[in-house]
Amino acid sequence: HSADAQRTDLMTITRFVLNxxxxxxxxxxxxxxxxxxxxxGCKFVCSAVNKAGLAKLIGLAGETNVxxxxxxxxxxxxxxxxxxxxxxxxxxxxLVSEEDEEATFVEPSKRGKYCVVFDPLDGSSNIDCGxxxxxxxxxxxxxxxxxxxxxxxxxxxxxxxxxxxxxxxSSCTLVLSTGSGVNGFTLDPSLGEFILTHPDIKIPKxxxxxxxxxxxxxxxDGPTTMxxxxxxxxxxxxxxxxxxxxxxxxxxxxxxxxxxGIFLYPADKKSPNGKLRVLYEVxxxxxxxxxxxxxxxxxxxxALDLVPKKLHERSxxxxxSYEDVEEIKALYSADE
Ligand code: AHG
Ligand code: MN
Ligand code: MN
Ligand code: MN
Numbered sequence: 001h002s003a004d005a006q007r008t009d010l011m012t013i014t015r016f017v018l019n020x021x022x023x024x025x026x027x028x029x030x031x032x033x034x035x036x037x038x039x040x041g042c043k044f045v046c047s048a049v050n051k052a053g054l055a056k057l058i059g060l061a062g063e064t065n066v067x068x069x070x071x072x073x074x075x076x077x078x079x080x081x082x083x084x085x086x087x088x089x090x091x092x093x094x095l096v097s098e099e100d101e102e103a104t105f106v107e108p109s110k111r112g113k114y115c116v117v118f119d120p121l122d123g124s125s126n127i128d129c130g131x132x133x134x135x136x137x138x139x140x141x142x143x144x145x146x147x148x149x150x151x152x153x154x155x156x157x158x159x160x161x162x163x164x165x166x167x168x169x170s171s172c173t174l175v176l177s178t179g180s181g182v183n184g185f186t187l188d189p190s191l192g193e194f195i196l197t198h199p200d201i202k203i204p205k206x207x208x209x210x211x212x213x214x215x216x217x218x219x220x221d222g223p224t225t226m227x228x229x230x231x232x233x234x235x236x237x238x239x240x241x242x243x244x245x246x247x248x249x250x251x252x253x254x255x256x257x258x259x260x261g262i263f264l265y266p267a268d269k270k271s272p273n274g275k276l277r278v279l280y281e282v283x284x285x286x287x288x289x290x291x292x293x294x295x296x297x298x299x300x301x302x303a304l305d306l307v308p309k310k311l312h313e314r315s316x317x318x319x320x321s322y323e324d325v326e327e328i329k330a331l332y333s334a335d336e
Contacts (some may be wrong), residue, residue: 011196037089042166049168065102078120089334117279123248132169134250138284157283157304177291203294209263220266224330262320274316
């Protein structure tokens with residue numbers, strides 16, 4: 001009986017978030033409506049990614065974005081879908097996307113109280129070879145007592161109400177935190193619903209995997225070089241860590257969250273602020289890591305304490321298992 005009950009008691013992401021929101025008596029369902037539109041965008045991108053090769057959706061769009069990157073067709077398509085879905089939710093007032101140089105200010109008649117920062121398609125370099133890619137998003141509350149400006153978005157990550165990512169891999173998995181833990185949902189294509197499959201995700205305190213682009217080793221600073229050296233040639237006689245690097249932040253972070261270990265995109269001589277963007281890559285992933293019992297460090301401070309000055313600002317990032325990040329923090333503080 002209980003197996004049947006389990007099978008028919010479908011915990012969809014919509015139901016899960018409604019339950020969560022019922023704990024906040026003041027909420028009028030706005031967040032649930034916003035989230036349902038983000039979920040719609042993820043379902044659309046999932047379907048586009050799955051048939052990209054067939055639908056001639058791979059390859060370049062012939063434009064470059066503010067990052068100076070050649071935009072892929074899927075970058076542009078995903079961005080358009082998320083912008084439209086978020087505006088149509090009627091719950092957003094400012095949208096910040098990796099693919100748009102300026103923030104989008106929603107027209108007053110469709111304006112709500114949330115600001116969404118997002119990376120519509122993360123891991124674009126992996127699109128054409130079919131390796132996992134994803135979408136990353138973060139949600140801020142905007143004070144509604146004034147005309148919204150960019151300043152309203154330049155908030156530290158610790159102010160985020162919620163953050164999450166959707167990974168388009170062998171299955172489509174959406175990982176979300178609304179500030180009280182982390183939960184994972186898997187898309188059941190036959191239902192078109194995200195079903196709770198990873199309740200209350202906690203990252204192992206210590207891991208056996210490090211994840212970094214070793215191709216940048218020539219340009220790393222001392223502490224990073226020392227840390228990676230220790231991963232390969234442990235001083236305490238323990239066995240070396242394994243290296244796993246997919247090159248899509250969403251996939252590398254998802255593996256780190258579930259298996260433990262550390263993901264690093266350090267500063268290097270060529271890019272003193274590293275590569276990953278603060279608002280829609282570093283903050284959402286750092287938020288999730290802390291909510292799962294891990295931590296996230298920039299080389300100078302707790303990542304969520306950073307106050308961005310520009311929309312597309314970058315920061316070095318070291319995130320993952322609590323004890324693994326402690327080791328890199330010790331190396332950086334010894335370096336001061
Ligand atoms: P995006 O495709 O959204 O521009 O992000 C790519 C990022 C991130 O997904 C990944 O961790 C990193 O680029 C990989 O960079 P390298 O290829 O320099 O290692
Ligand atoms: Mn990009
Ligand atoms: Mn990205
Ligand atoms: Mn991207």
